[in-house]
Amino acid sequence: MWFKNAQIFQLKDTESLDTNELIDKIPEFPLKECGSQEEFSFGWLPLIRNSEQWSLASDRCLLFRAGKEEKVLPSAVVREELEAKVAEIELIEGRKVGRKEKSDMKDELVFTLRPKAFSKRTDIWAYIDLQAKILVLNSTNASMTEQLFKHLQTTLGSFPMTPLQAQVSPSSLMTDWLVKNEVPASLETGDECEIQDSSEDKATIRFKSLEPLSEDVTRHLQQGMAVKNLGLRWTDKLSFVLHEDLTLRKIKFDDALKEAAFNDSQGGGLSDMDANFSLMSLTMREFFASYCLWFEIN
Numbered sequence: 001m002w003f004k005n006a007q008i009f010q011l012k013d014t015e016s017l018d019t020n021e022l023i024d025k026i027p028e029f030p031l032k033e034c035g036s037q038e039e040f041s042f043g044w045l046p047l048i049r050n051s052e053q054w055s056l057a058s059d060r061c062l063l064f065r066a067g068k069e070e071k072v073l074p075s076a077v078v079r080e081e082l083e084a085k086v087a088e089i090e091l092i093e094g095r096k097v098g099r100k101e102k103s104d105m106k107d108e109l110v111f112t113l114r115p116k117a118f119s120k121r122t123d124i125w126a127y128i129d130l131q132a133k134i135l136v137l138n139s140t141n142a143s144m145t146e147q148l149f150k151h152l153q154t155t156l157g158s159f160p161m162t163p164l165q166a167q168v169s170p171s172s173l174m175t176d177w178l179v180k181n182e183v184p185a186s187l188e189t190g191d192e193c194e195i196q197d198s199s200e201d202k203a204t205i206r207f208k209s210l211e212p213l214s215e216d217v218t219r220h221l222q223q224g225m226a227v228k229n230l231g232l233r234w235t236d237k238l239s240f241v242l243h244e245d246l247t248l249r250k251i252k253f254d255d256a257l258k259e260a261a262f263n264d265s266q267g268g269g270l271s272d273m274d275a276n277f278s279l280m281s282l283t284m285r286e287f288f289a290s291y292c293l294w295f296e297i298n
Contacts, residue, residue: 001063001125001277002258003138006240006248007145008288010297011133012160019062019128022156026054029155031067036115040070042147044155045123048269056274061281063127063273066148071117073110081109124148127277132285135161140247164246167296171244174227178212183232186290189213190231192241192250197225204228234290237283246295257283 011017031043045067047053056063085105086097097105125138126148137145152159177183178193193212196204205225207217212230221227229249233239237257240248257279265275291297 001273002251002253002280003125003136003284004249004251005138005140006251006284007137007140008164008246008248008291009135009137009161010164011128011130011135012162014130014133017128017130017160019057019130022062022064022128023055023057025155026064029151031069031121034069034071034119037111038071039114040068042066042068042151044151047273051270053270056270056277058274058278058281060130061127061277061285062130063125063277063281065123065125066151067121067123068144068147069119069121071114072120073113073117078106078109078113081113082106085109127281129281129285129288132288134288136284140249164295164297166246167298169244170242170246170295171226171228173295174230174242174244175221178218178227178230179221181213184290184294186235188233190233190239190241192229192231193217194228194230195220195225196228234287238287253280253283 026044029044031045032041034041043066044054045065047056047063047065054064082102082105086102089095089097122144124141124144126135128135137148139145149159149161178189183189189212191209191211193207193210194204195207195217196202205220210216227244229241229243231239231241231250236254238251238253240251242248258276261272261275261279264278265272
């Protein structure tokens with residue numbers, strides 16, 4: 001289990017957070033089939049389909065998975081049905097269909113078509129690290145994040161967490177790193193960078209397969225543009241793209257870590273997952289300590 005994205009939140013009160021209670025309660029709030037008139041449903045899922053393993057603990061960390069099932073009703077289908085219905089009324093009754101009537105007709109069509117729509121499932125993985133006092137999600141999707149928090153609160157009654165609070169602007173700090181060529185010792189710049197100006201138009205330039213410390217990049221920064229996201233490599237363990245909202249995307253863990261996890265595994269789905277999660281969570285815990293120093297996160 002190697003996360004490809006990471007959104008990190010701080011846990012406010014780990015003393016009152018009982019992971020054993022979460023382990024016990026997760027199976028009581030599973031993902032249920034989306035009802036005929038439900039837009040979506042959300043709930044916990046076993047770590048592996050059709051298994052009874054709903055969570056995985058390792059060195060004060062707890063891994064779990066949730067899913068969202070939603071009805072897929074393409075807007076083009078609704079629009080086509082609506083246009084046909086409007087045209088029929090205008091032809092037969094010889095009148096224009098007003099905006100309010102058209103809106104009501106659309107709602108009625110959605111109600112009629114939704115039971116026939118296909119269902120799509122999206123998963124989100126997350127883990128709690130009680131030692132680092134963080135919750136890590138492998139998604140940067142705002143809707144999925146919100147649903148996960150709501151479901152954690154439903155499951156436990158409350159779930160005290162807060163977004164990371166950086167004391168320095170991530171965008172300003174990354175810009176300074178490149179302009180002054182003062183990237184922290186544990187970091188190396190990658191080959192990806194996106195910069196943006198401060199005008200209303202928010203003009204953006206994306207650089208790929210180009211060293212961010214090159215003159216092509218730093219010249220624009222010296223003229224007032226700022227870094228939105230930056231490709232980086234931390235020690236010899238992982239590379240990622242750091243965004244101005246503090247999320248990590250395109251995470252790639254080093255092959256040596258994956259090989260070590262493979263050697264630790266006893267073979268098989270859950271054993272592989274256990275070995276992978278153990279090394280990934282320990283690596284992320286170590287990384288988070290450096291991450292807090294860069295952005296002065298308390």
